[in-house]
Amino acid sequence: MTRSSLPKTAVIIPAAGSGERLGANLPKALVQLVGRPLISHAVAAVSPVASQIIIAAPAGHEKNFTDLFGDSVTIVTGGATRSASVKLALSALESDIELVLVHDAARSLASTDLASRVIAELLAGEKAVIPAMLVTDTIKKVDKKGYVAKTYDREKLRAVQTPQGFVRSVLEKAHAAGGDATDDAGLVEELGVDVKVIAGEDRALKITTQQDLADAHRFLVPSETTDIRAGVGTDAHAFSADPSRPMWLAGLLWLDVVGVDGHSDGDVAAHAICDALFAAASLGDLGSNFGTSDPKYAGASGETLLRETHQRLRLAGFSIMNVSVQIVGNKPKLSARREEARAALSEALGGAVVSVSATTTDGLGFTGEGKGISAIATALIVRR
Numbered sequence: 370m371t372r373s374s375l376p377k378t379a380v381i382i383p384a385a386g387s388g389e390r391l392g393a394n395l396p397k398a399l400v401q402l403v404g405r406p407l408i409s410h411a412v413a414a415v416s417p418v419a420s421q422i423i424i425a426a427p428a429g430h431e432k433n434f435t436d437l438f439g440d441s442v443t444i445v446t447g448g449a450t451r452s453a454s455v456k457l458a459l460s461a462l463e464s465d466i467e468l469v470l471v472h473d474a475a476r477s478l479a480s481t482d483l484a485s486r487v488i489a490e491l492l493a494g495e496k497a498v499i500p501a502m503l504v505t506d507t508i509k510k511v512d513k514k515g516y517v518a519k520t521y522d523r524e525k526l527r528a529v530q531t532p533q534g535f536v537r538s539v540l541e542k543a544h545a546a547g548g549d550a551t552d553d554a555g556l557v558e559e560l561g562v563d564v565k566v567i568a569g570e571d572r573a574l575k576i577t578t579q580q581d582l583a584d585a586h587r588f589l590v591p592s593e594t595t596d597i598r599a600g601v602g603t604d605a606h607a608f609s610a611d612p613s614r615p616m617w618l619a620g621l622l623w624l625d626v627v628g629v630d631g632h633s634d635g636d637v638a639a640h641a642i643c644d645a646l647f648a649a650a651s652l653g654d655l656g657s658n659f660g661t662s663d664p665k666y667a668g669a670s671g672e673t674l675l676r677e678t679h680q681r682l683r684l685a686g687f688s689i690m691n692v693s694v695q696i697v698g699n700k701p702k703l704s705a706r707r708e709e710a711r712a713a714l715s716e717a718l719g720g721a722v723v724s725v726s727a728t729t730t731d732g733l734g735f736t737g738e739g740k741g742i743s744a745i746a747t748a749l750i751v752r753r
């Protein structure tokens with residue numbers, strides 16, 4: 370089954386919580402973590418699996434979120450409670466959405482892999498799926514006077530995380546009942562629907578206090594002993610004289626622009642990223658890995674080369690920390706599809722963090738003269 374034939378998935382992110390316990394005078398979702406708001410980390414992780422992303426923003430702060438994501442994300446005004454915010458977001462779902470993930474902005478480091486595993490269970494027939502961690506502490510119920518009322522068997526307890534996944538109709542029915550809960554699975558349980566529990570992950574911690582923020586920081590900033598490597602890659606192609614040549618750029622097809630000549634599809638953004646990743650890992654370059662002498666890669670898509678590059682890096686023992694690519698040229702115009710391009714590149718690299726930008730050369734050089742297009746990429750990788 371191809372990605373295009375899979376049920377469409379939306380991700381709802383209720384983000385109306387305050388940042389008071391983080392010592393911030395702005396919504397928690399806008400608090401910075403390693404130079405980016407928490408909500409940006411969350412959106413970057415779920416974008417590769419989402420057909421639609423809806424953020425329930427706190428009243429009065431809608432523009433802050435629109436400025437961050439533009440038209441790539443649907444912004445609604447959140448409610449007074451988490452359940453109210455999710456219910457409002459459900460009303461903004463596109464008509465063809467079949468699966469819905471609900472994800473806390475405070476769990477902004479939850480990985481793309483975790484979201485993919487939740488979706489995989491839904492595709493296998495589950496109606497509701499939640500990730501959870503084993504409980505290592507002994508949990509006791511304490512009465513109003515401060516005495517232990519009950520000790521629980523921790524082997525049967527789990528600490529629940531997000532994203533939580535649901536068949537759309539089930540989640541809508543749960544919220545239509547008008548209840549309130551700290552997580553959506555609680556509302557679904559009231560319907561008598563079985564909720565499947567899968568393994569969560571350490572990095573999906575909930576960021577509520579300054580200590581949580583410090584813990585999250587350690588996931589993103591390696592220690593001094595970590596083997597981190599950087600690489601730079603470039604690529605350039607001339608526009609084709611064949612008016613029927615398709616334009617592929619950043620994993621996307623651009624119907625209004627004539628494509629570029631090349632052995633593969635000529636996706637300069639994808640090629641520059643591959644070059645940067647190979648350079649960082651000391652695995653050669655684009656030519657030595659996917660040379661024109663190899664018929665296997667004739668006409669290969671940028672997505673195919675990115676996936677192959679990612680696989681070779683993993684076999685060499687590396688993980689991608691971050692990739693940044695800048696496209697240089699007069700056309701196509703990237704701004705309207707920037708988030709779509711970022712998501713396509715990230716998905717091809719297994720959910721890696723990717724940033725995409727574009728510039729022109731003010732009429733200078735072959736790109737400025739409209740003869741072609743180029744790209745430069747940087748990559749940061751770490752040995753696992």
